[in-house]
Amino acid sequence: MGRAPTETSPRLGNHAVYAYTIAKSKGITGMSMNQDTKMGRPKQSDDERQQKVDAIIQSAQSLFIAEGFPSVSMRKIAAKASMGTMTLYKYFPNKNAILHHIWAGFFDELFDLVRSDVEKETDAKSKLKAMCMTYLNYWVGHPDRFRIVFLNEDRASSTDEFFINHANITQEMLLTVGPMMQDLSKSVDPSSMMVFLESLMCFVHGVALNVITISEYPWSDYEKYIDIFLDSKF
Amino acid sequence: MGRAPTETSPRLGNHAVYAYTIAKSKGITGMSMNQDTKMGRPKQSDDERQQKVDAIIQSAQSLFIAEGFPSVSMRKIAAKASMGTMTLYKYFPNKNAILHHIWAGFFDELFDLVRSDVEKETDAKSKLKAMCMTYLNYWVGHPDRFRIVFLNEDRASSTDEFFINHANITQEMLLTVGPMMQDLSKSVDPSSMMVFLESLMCFVHGVALNVITISEYPWSDYEKYIDIFLDSKF
DNA sequence: GAGAATAAGCGTACGCGTACGATTTAGTCA
DNA sequence: TGACTAAATCGTACGCGTACGCTTATTCTC
Numbered sequence: 001m002g003r004a005p006t007e008t009s010p011r012l013g014n015h016a017v018y019a020y021t022i023a024k025s026k027g028i029t030g031m032s033m034n035q036d037t038k039m040g041r042p043k044q045s046d047d048e049r050q051q052k053v054d055a056i057i058q059s060a061q062s063l064f065i066a067e068g069f070p071s072v073s074m075r076k077i078a079a080k081a082s083m084g085t086m087t088l089y090k091y092f093p094n095k096n097a098i099l100h101h102i103w104a105g106f107f108d109e110l111f112d113l114v115r116s117d118v119e120k121e122t123d124a125k126s127k128l129k130a131m132c133m134t135y136l137n138y139w140v141g142h143p144d145r146f147r148i149v150f151l152n153e154d155r156a157s158s159t160d161e162f163f164i165n166h167a168n169i170t171q172e173m174l175l176t177v178g179p180m181m182q183d184l185s186k187s188v189d190p191s192s193m194m195v196f197l198e199s200l201m202c203f204v205h206g207v208a209l210n211v212i213t214i215s216e217y218p219w220s221d222y223e224k225y226i227d228i229f230l231d232s233k234f
Numbered sequence: 235m236g237r238a239p240t241e242t243s244p245r246l247g248n249h250a251v252y253a254y255t256i257a258k259s260k261g262i263t264g265m266s267m268n269q270d271t272k273m274g275r276p277k278q279s280d281d282e283r284q285q286k287v288d289a290i291i292q293s294a295q296s297l298f299i300a301e302g303f304p305s306v307s308m309r310k311i312a313a314k315a316s317m318g319t320m321t322l323y324k325y326f327p328n329k330n331a332i333l334h335h336i337w338a339g340f341f342d343e344l345f346d347l348v349r350s351d352v353e354k355e356t357d358a359k360s361k362l363k364a365m366c367m368t369y370l371n372y373w374v375g376h377p378d379r380f381r382i383v384f385l386n387e388d389r390a391s392s393t394d395e396f397f398i399n400h401a402n403i404t405q406e407m408l409l410t411v412g413p414m415m416q417d418l419s420k421s422v423d424p425s426s427m428m429v430f431l432e433s434l435m436c437f438v439h440g441v442a443l444n445v446i447t448i449s450e451y452p453w454s455d456y457e458k459y460i461d462i463f464l465d466s467k468f
Numbered sequence: 469g470a471g472a473a474t475a476a477g478c479g480t481a482c483g484c485g486t487a488c489g490a491t492t493t494a495g496t497c498a
Numbered sequence: 499t500g501a502c503t504a505a506a507t508c509g510t511a512c513g514c515g516t517a518c519g520c521t522t523a524t525t526c527t528c
Contacts (some may be wrong), residue, residue, distance in 0.1 A: 040474025042525040074515060087426020088518080095515065149387040150447060164478035170451045199441075199459035206397075207433075210404075213384060217404045225433035229463065259478045274504025306487060318508035320486080453482065 009177060052092050055081050057101045064102050069144060072102070096152055103149045110138050118180055125182045125230060132204050132226045139208040140222075146212055150205070173201065203229050249429060287325050291335045298336050303382060306336070330386055337383045344372050359464060365411060366438050366460045374456075375440040380446055384439070407435065437463050447453050 022043045050172050059080035072191050074095055078085040092098050121127045139146040174197050188196075194214075276284075293314035296413045297305050308329055312319040326332050355361045373380040410433050422430070441456050 038473075038474085039526050041476075041526090042433065043475065073513075075513075076365040076480095086478050086518095087476080089516075090476065090478095150443065168447055171340060177377055194456050195458050196462060198454060199437075199462045202444045202459055203433075203437045203463070204440065205443050206436040209439050209443050210386065210436045214404055220429050222430050228430060228433045229437070267520085273496060274500075275506070276496095277505065308484075309483075312508095320488095320508050322484075324508095325508065364505075 001011050030050060032046075044190050049091070055096065056088060072099070089171070099148065099152065103145065106149060107172075110135065111173070113138060115176070121142055124180070128177075128200070129226060131177060131180070131199070131228055132230075133223065135204055136193055136208055136211075136222055136226075140211055143212045146208055150209070151213070170201070174198070200229065242293075265335065283325070290322060290325055290332065294332050294340075295336060303378060306333070331381065332374070337379065340376075340379050340383060341406075344369065345407070348370060349410065362411075362434070363460060364466055366434070366464075367457065369438055370442055370456055370460075374445055377446045380442055385447070404435065407434070434463065 056077060060072055060077045063076055063080055074088055075085050077098065078088055081088075088098070114134045117130045118127045121130050144217050173192065177197060180192075202224075207225050210217070211219050211222060257282055262286060278375050286290045290311060292308055297314055308322055309319050311332065312322050315322075324331070349366050349369045351364045352361045356363050408428070412432055437459075441459050444451075
């Protein structure tokens, strides 16, 4: 693969790549050149690359906003961005990598909701419950978005270079919630609180998953499920 | 749609359909005929239909076993069953309806494991924990299967006529687990135990979902999550 | 300039799920 | 028998994601 040499450190300059190129051409032509010169067409600058990346993301997002999710196809994104379809793959490893940028917006929206609802409560338990309810209401109210975000086969996400991914959002979420629980954190050590928050997060995602994807089953009001979970700790 | 009249009661005979046909031909031709005669090619018998259905499922399953999940495509199933691709759609509304029959096998396998592991334990809490661990180990050990079962867009599943679906399996699971908890059920009323089991199920699915799809995040050992949940009730 | 080298861009092709509508088949009726 | 009819079958076509490899652009060295 042509891109392989740059994948490990895309923002750290290309010395290693150039050195390799030079060594190779030395071996063939027997001539020497200094480290700053390189043969062939130079790579586009980070700015240039970023501009293209932004254009692609903007096209995807405007398509999503204007015509809904089903319209976000690689061919349509490319057409909107005035480039060949396969050019997208120069900048993103696959469709999911582009989608990440769309659903990052969902999380912004969601976290704003959560924060504002949580602020209305005073004690830790009420805050946690408010958080869970707002979070669940959002996903159950937007099941299509839940599917986009969580029910996507994105095995390749760990190999892409983009900074927004599930793990970061998980972390952001836990960090957002953590400070809400000062009164709790006084009595519990941080690491076991983290485990608690993680399990709470699993729980909330599980409720959403079940309610959304197993819609034929007569689930109880999910507030009851939350109460069961939270009553364990409070 | 041609199939619409039979969709509501596929196994209950076709009187309504025939009556409609007769009335229509009366109106046009002015002739009378008894209720048992019908024009045009007769529908295949339930047996004939079931034979085709079985052939399709067998093809899908043998493909899955022999070549793995990626080989289970409509074209390949049809080729294996020696019929045109679109003929499959006479018997199944979409690919997912065929897939249901494949992953029903996963649940058989899984429930056997769960039952045998649970039997080794004596008290309710140990049984529940064993169940959770076995269940989670299975899905985390077969993430591809988890994706097939839970991360499929099967909006149409509620319209298909097949008896195996998420809801049934959910119910089966709860009924399987219920009897394991005799000692608990003495002290708790059945309806709130159901709510507890449902929330436990959400929790377990959520752990699997998070661990499998958000694999970049450094999740703790999920045994800890289970302990947190179960410690609430015991 | 000519030519080599390399990055960027994209045309073509494959297999996918499935909508649509034409064709074939299997019966009854005159 | 042959016309009629409805069920069963499936050929064709569309848009999809994307693998592969060719074309084009931009820089170098000579």
